[in-house]
Amino acid sequence: xxxxxxxxxxxxxxxxxxxxxxxxxxxxxxxxxxxxxxxxxxxxxxxxxxxxxxxxxxxxxxxxxxxxxxxxxxxxxxxxxxxxxxxxxxxxxxxxxxxxxxxxxxxxxxxxxxxxxxxxxxxxxxxxxxxxxxxxxxxxxxxxxxxxxxxxxxxxxxxxxxxxxxxxxxxxxxxxxxxxxxxxxxxxxxxxxxxxxxxxxxxxxxxxxxxxxxxxxxxxxxxxxxxxxxxxxxxxxxxxxxxxxxxxxxxx
Amino acid sequence: xxxxxxxxxxxxxxxxxxxxxxxxxxxxxxxxxxxxxxxxxxxxxxxxxxxxxxxxxxxxxxxxxxxxxxxxxxxxxxxxxxxxxxxxxxxxxxxxxxxxxxxxxxxxxxxxxxxxxxxxxxxxxxxxxxxxxxxxxxxxxxxxxxxxxxxxxxxxxxxxxxxxxxxxxxxxxxxxxxxxxxxxxxxxxxxxxxxxxxxxxxxxxxxxxxxxxxxxxxxxxxxxxxxxxxxxxxxxxxxxxxxxxxxxxxxxxxxxxxxxxxxxxxxxxxxxxxxxxxxxxxxxxxxxxxxxxxxxxxxxxxxxxxxxxxxxxxxxxxxxxxxxxxxxxxxxxxxxxxxxxxxxxxxxxxxxxxxxxxxxxxxxxxxxxxxxxxxxxxxxxxxxxxxxxxxxxxxxxxxxxxxxxxxxxxxxxxxxxxxxxxxxxxxxxxxxxxxxxxxxxxxxxxxxxxxxxxxxxxxxxxxxxxxxxxxxxxxxxxxxxxxxxxxxxxxxxxxxxxxxxxxxxxxxxxxxxxxxxxxxxxxxxxxxxxxxxxxxxxxxxxxxxxxxxxxxxxxxxxxxxxxxxxxxxxxxxxxxxxxxxxxxxxxxxxxxxxxxxxxxxxxxxxxxxxxxxxxxxxxxxxxxxxxxxxxxxxxxx
Numbered sequence: 001x002x003x004x005x006x007x008x009x010x011x012x013x014x015x016x017x018x019x020x021x022x023x024x025x026x027x028x029x030x031x032x033x034x035x036x037x038x039x040x041x042x043x044x045x046x047x048x049x050x051x052x053x054x055x056x057x058x059x060x061x062x063x064x065x066x067x068x069x070x071x072x073x074x075x076x077x078x079x080x081x082x083x084x085x086x087x088x089x090x091x092x093x094x095x096x097x098x099x100x101x102x103x104x105x106x107x108x109x110x111x112x113x114x115x116x117x118x119x120x121x122x123x124x125x126x127x128x129x130x131x132x133x134x135x136x137x138x139x140x141x142x143x144x145x146x147x148x149x150x151x152x153x154x155x156x157x158x159x160x161x162x163x164x165x166x167x168x169x170x171x172x173x174x175x176x177x178x179x180x181x182x183x184x185x186x187x188x189x190x191x192x193x194x195x196x197x198x199x200x201x202x203x204x205x206x207x208x209x210x211x212x213x214x215x216x217x218x219x220x221x222x223x224x225x226x227x228x229x230x231x232x233x234x235x236x237x238x239x240x241x242x243x244x245x246x247x248x249x250x251x252x
Numbered sequence: 253x254x255x256x257x258x259x260x261x262x263x264x265x266x267x268x269x270x271x272x273x274x275x276x277x278x279x280x281x282x283x284x285x286x287x288x289x290x291x292x293x294x295x296x297x298x299x300x301x302x303x304x305x306x307x308x309x310x311x312x313x314x315x316x317x318x319x320x321x322x323x324x325x326x327x328x329x330x331x332x333x334x335x336x337x338x339x340x341x342x343x344x345x346x347x348x349x350x351x352x353x354x355x356x357x358x359x360x361x362x363x364x365x366x367x368x369x370x371x372x373x374x375x376x377x378x379x380x381x382x383x384x385x386x387x388x389x390x391x392x393x394x395x396x397x398x399x400x401x402x403x404x405x406x407x408x409x410x411x412x413x414x415x416x417x418x419x420x421x422x423x424x425x426x427x428x429x430x431x432x433x434x435x436x437x438x439x440x441x442x443x444x445x446x447x448x449x450x451x452x453x454x455x456x457x458x459x460x461x462x463x464x465x466x467x468x469x470x471x472x473x474x475x476x477x478x479x480x481x482x483x484x485x486x487x488x489x490x491x492x493x494x495x496x497x498x499x500x501x502x503x504x505x506x507x508x509x510x511x512x513x514x515x516x517x518x519x520x521x522x523x524x525x526x527x528x529x530x531x532x533x534x535x536x537x538x539x540x541x542x543x544x545x546x547x548x549x550x551x552x553x554x555x556x557x558x559x560x561x562x563x564x565x566x567x568x569x570x571x572x573x574x575x576x577x578x579x580x581x582x583x584x585x586x587x588x589x590x591x592x593x594x595x596x597x598x599x600x601x602x603x604x605x606x607x608x609x610x611x612x613x614x615x616x617x618x619x620x621x622x623x624x625x626x627x628x629x630x631x632x633x634x635x636x637x638x639x640x641x642x643x644x645x646x647x648x649x650x651x652x653x654x655x656x657x658x659x660x661x662x663x664x665x666x667x668x669x670x671x672x673x674x675x676x677x678x679x680x681x682x683x684x685x686x687x688x689x690x691x692x693x694x695x696x697x698x699x700x701x702x703x704x705x706x707x708x709x710x711x712x713x714x715x716x717x718x719x720x721x722x723x724x725x726x727x728x729x730x731x732x733x734x735x736x737x738x739x740x741x742x743x744x745x746x747x748x749x750x751x752x753x754x755x756x757x758x759x760x761x762x763x764x765x766x767x768x769x770x771x772x773x774x775x776x777x778x779x780x781x782x783x784x785x786x787x788x789x790x791x792x793x794x795x796x797x798x799x800x801x802x803x804x805x806x807x808x809x810x811x812x813x814x815x816x817x818x819x820x821x822x823x824x825x826x827x828x829x830x831x832x833x834x835x836x837x838x839x840x841x842x843x844x845x846x847x848x849x850x851x852x853x854x855x856x857x858x859x860x861x862x863x864x865x866x867x868x869x870x871x872x873x874x875x876x877x878x879x880x881x882x883x884x885x886x887x888x889x
Contacts, residue, residue, distance in 0.1 A: 012800070030525050032636075038530055038751070045749045045804065050795045053803055055318065057491040059531045061632060062416060063322040078635075085635045110462055111801040118439070121319050125431040129424035130383045133306040134299075134701045135374070137381035141338065144392030153385040154410060157417055161321055190383045 001027050001093035005040065007052055008100040013108050013116075019098070029089035033076060034059060034066065036088055037099075052099075053112040061085040061225065064160035067167070068113050069100040074164035074223040082162065082225040102167035106174070106210045117163050119209040120177060126205035127198040128181040130190050149187050156184035158226045168223035171212030176220040178202050179236035180228050186239055196243035203240060255508075255859055255874035258662040259363035264880050265345075268367045271663070275706050276713035283308035285717040288708065289456055289471040291443045291498050293320030295415070295693055296676025297477030298422035299700025305429030307705055312469055313426065314438045314458060316493050316806075321423045324479055324491040325696060328415025329536035329629070330399060331407035332379075332693040334372035339396050343404040345369045350881060352691060355401040355581050356656070356684020357833035357849060358883045359514070359857075361876060363663055364681045368691075371698040376408055378701060382421040386410050400537050401581035401688035401888075412536050412628045418693055422700070438469075442806065444737075445730045446474065446502040446672065449720050453672035457730040459738075461806060464799040466734050468722040472715060473708055476502060477675040477700065480655035482515055484814045484821060485766070486758020488652035489521060489534040495810035496817045499659050499678055507667045508859035508872060510680035511657035512817070513825035516687055516834045517767050518653030519585035522636055522646075523605040532651035533636055535608070535629055537689045540578045542613040542622065543646070545569050545585070547606050551596035557607055557645050568592055576888040583686040583834050583847075584888055586650035590767050591845065593649070600647045609645035650767060654692060656683040656834065657824070660859040660874075664707035665699060668859075671715075673708060675699035680857065685833025738798045741808050746791030750807045753788050757811070757818055760784070765822050770838045774826040778819060782866070785815040820860055820869060827871065830854045851883050 003024040010017030024040050031039070034056050041051035057065040066083040070076035076086045091097065099113065107115040145153075159180035166174050182199050185191030191198070214233055221230045260271040278286065286309050290301040293315040301313040317323060335348040348369040353360060376394070380386065386408050387395040396405040410417040429435040438458070445457040447468065455470040481496035482488040503509045520535045546565045553560065568588055570577040580588070589606050592598065599605045614622055619642055623630070630641045637647070658680040665673050665681070676696040683691065720726075764777035788811070796802045831840040831847035832854070840848040857874040 028526055028528060030638075031528050032530070035528050035530050039528060042749050042751060045793060045795055046747075048795065051804060053801060057317060057322060057493050058324060058327045059492060060327050060533055061635075062327050062413070063317075063324070063491060064326075065317065065322050080631075081635060085632065087635060087638075089638060114801065116462075117318060121321070121427065121430075121437075121439075124321075124424060125427045127431075129428045130381065131428060132378075132381045132425075134303040134378060134425075134705070137377045140336070140376045140380040140386075141393050143380055145388050146392050147388045147390050150385050150388040153383075154387075154417075157385050157410070157420065158413060160326075160416075161319070184385065185383050188383050188385065190381055 001029065001088065001091070003027060003091065003094070004096045006096065006098045007112070009052070009112055010109050012111060017109065027088050029087065031088045032059065032084055033070070033086040033088065034084050053114050055114050056084055059084040062160060064162035067102045067115060067162060069103060069167060071098050074102065074167040075225050080225055080227045102163055104166045104172040106166065106172060107163060119211070120161055120163060120174065122209060123174060123178055123202055123205050124181065127194070127201035130185060131194060143189055145188060153184045153187040156180040156187070156228065156232050159228050160226055162225065164223040164225060165220035166211065168219040169212065170217055170219065171215050173214050173220070174206050174211040175214040175233050175236065176224065176228055176230065178206055179232035182239055183232035183235045186235070195239060196246040199236065199239040199243045253872040255660065255857070255872050256662070257361055257874055258664065259361060260663065264362065264366045267363050268370060272706055275710040278709045278713050280308055282717070284310060286310065286712050287312065287471040288473050288475060289469055290314070290475045290477060291456065292323065292477035292479060292678070293426065294323035294325035294477060294479055294676065295419055295422055295696030296700040297475070298323065298419065298426045299697050300475055300477060300675055300704045301435050302422060302425035302429050303701050303705050304708070305432070305434035308434065311429070311435040312438060312471065313435050314441045314443060316440065316442045316461060318439050320426055320437065320439065321420060323419060324494055325419045325693070326416045327491065328693055329412045329534070330538040331397065331409035331414045331690040332375065332418060333399070333406050333690040334376045334408060334694070335369055335406060336373055336376060338394060339405045341404045343406050347404065348372060348406065351402050352688060353684065353881055354886055355688035356686050357847070357886055358684065358851070358855065358878065359511070359832055359876065360682055360684030362878060362880055367703070368682050368695060368698050371702045372694050374702060375694060375697045379418055379421050382425060384410060384417045384421045397538060398541060398579065399689040400540060400579050400585070407690045409538070412538070412626065415693055418697065422697070443498045444501060444734045444809065446505045447726050447730045448505055448669065449724060449726050452670045454720050455722060455727060457727070457734050459734070462801055464797070464802065466731055468727040468731055470720055470722040470724070470727065472712060472717050473671045473673065475673045475675060475704065475708070476659065476678050478678045480658070480677040481817060482652040482655050484757070484818050485652040485761045486754050487524065487529060487532050487762070489518060489532055492531065495813065497810050497813045500813040500817050502659060502667070502672060504862050505669070506862070507669050507672060508660040508861055509657070509820060510660035510857050510859040511824065512821040512860070513828060513835050514656035514685050514833060515652060516582060516654040516656060517586040517650040519582055519589055519650050520608065520648045521651035522633065523600055523649040525601065533632065534651070534653060535633060535646065535648060537582070539608060539626060539629060542625065543578065543608040543610050544612055545578050545606055545608055547592045547597040547599060557599070557609070566597070573888045580888045581686060581688060586767060587836060589650055605647035605649045607645035608648045610641065611645065614642065654687055656680065656685060656687055660857065664710065665703055666707065666711065671711060673704060675704060685835055737809070738805060741792065741805065741812070742794055742798060744790065744792050744794070746793050748791050749793055750804055750811050753784065753792060754811045754814070756784055757781070757814060761818055765825055768836050768838050769825050771826065774822050777822040778826070781815065781819045781822065788812065788815055816865065823869070824858055824860065827858060828854055855883070
């Protein structure tokens, strides 16, 4: 199949970007979207044009590195699919495809389709962990966890931290990402002790990093390649309300 | 030179405890004076950096990814072993040790493997305490499942995303230390050289992948936890950025490279479809618990699998290995798949595939049970192949997956260079010639959480902190060399892309140094690789400059290293005149096609010393002695 690509090109964070148009010819429907871009890039290099920079690594849908907005959708049109797992059979011969980087104030563009998602790491650093050092912990079966709780924690823990939720949100909110971590750890006895301080420090960090607030559009859930549910945002809000009185005490 | 692995003496069960008593400690007030560099932030690197930070050392953690959370450990699916014996099915530390030694075809060190089995239980405790959501039963206890190469259920798992959850646990511990200021992270930064001062590892030279800046970082010790090298085959299950570069640059500075020919070919990957393919996708080995592997009994049978009746199917693993069946170890299962495909029984386009069939399990357990166990894998399979594996069998074929070889280390995980420690897949020590399932995660975390904190202290206690900074002459030289290589690559401006060279190298490696090797195929590889390398340095085309985000330049450096390393891998395979684990020499097999080991001549670690580009490396040997297990023929029949 033959396609026309409109790709966001931007040399660096301080340069002005624009959409350039390229032809992708002789594309097999069995190729992944990134393999299609590999083929286009090989062609560009042969023509002496700098290839399109894009982030990718595992190409198995789990590392969360790939990050492209395709025809307006983060990770493209297929539900619960990362760009690296999106295959060209989802497109038709002759299609025009618009490819842009994640859009959010908190994610500055590094080059072309590559953005800096360091802000998400800083959200985790603000408290997205259980404060346990290595060694000296009880036997694993000494901490019993009801199966349903473990499953719910795992539903949240599946988040790959790709940032599609932020890119999809009209408000640039990182609530789904933070809610997934807060929801996972609050569901487990190990994480419960710090639940109140965690939800407060992580939400504070969200504001500081320039992420917006949730305004219930649910675009995050729609874009999430792992299908993380917005019910975790509801839980985040409950955790936050429960934490406020406690946080007041611990601040002193 | 005869190498000494420095394994402690005494009984197997007491070696590690006794050794820990003998290791020196660093006083807490002095720990913060020491700086440690950790390169790589996967399971081994992140757990090491977090733990060393907790202990009070100053740590700098480097990764080429944009975040430590994206290290390739994240992609491990199936599980992690431990000798907890929770299912009461006869497991023990000794049995885990024995299975691992036997699974590795008796080419690993007894002392290291026993320590790994001992530590395995503490890893599960640690990860549960961190909030890793392992699978639980309705009473709230941890669940287990079985895995290739074992007859007990000792594998702990978090759906099909165990590696992800364990890595996120370590990443979160690391994040906590970053917030506490003990660890400074350097994402999007690639190590391009190791810096030695008076024979000690004292730092690294890196390229900031965002700006192109070449920088030096000094430290009191350097830890490499940079994963494996099977992308030398081009198509593999590894992430696109996984490379041999950090290990190879250390090798060029004198670190010995051990057993590079021990590469694992994983049996359950999605088959290749075309030339455009950039990588191969692994389907978890856990699928073999409920899937039955078969091919049609008639060669070239083109019928749909559902139209082939039961009595016209060959369940070849169950037939050949009745006691392990579909759970035969990876090397055995991979080779058996290759054999049936070579003989013309393969399925799918090109005939390079076998069926992995869930039909029986769906009848026995119901589709819902299978969906609960493997749903995400079935989805992934459908996305890639456009086939529904609930309705028709999956097609699988072996693909390069894991490297058991790596930089040589002693029992302290120190390389032959003082102050250079190597952890996880980047070292050679624990898996022998073949790695059993669910043991890579175990080794990464054992090394990072529970071994390096003790052994590096012993080294640091014998040095004084802050001896050099990055203004030292050795750093200036290193930076110039790294700069010069980038300049040289960019100036070639030839006609072939980096990926074209990588594909060609991969083709040579897979055809000649892949699942089966012979003296003639290896000689051919040794002939063709240097020629391709020469062409690369005359004809590669890399656009852009060094002072920018330049992914082609990154790739070029990695492929340049693979072009040197591939030759060493082939040389090591040629030297090892036996078949063992993932190394199968066609000249050395039994009458019924099984691997034939030669314990009299090859029960050793082959450690290679770099002698300069285009020079023959020197081979050093570390004899492997087995005091606790008998070197038996490895049978899974």
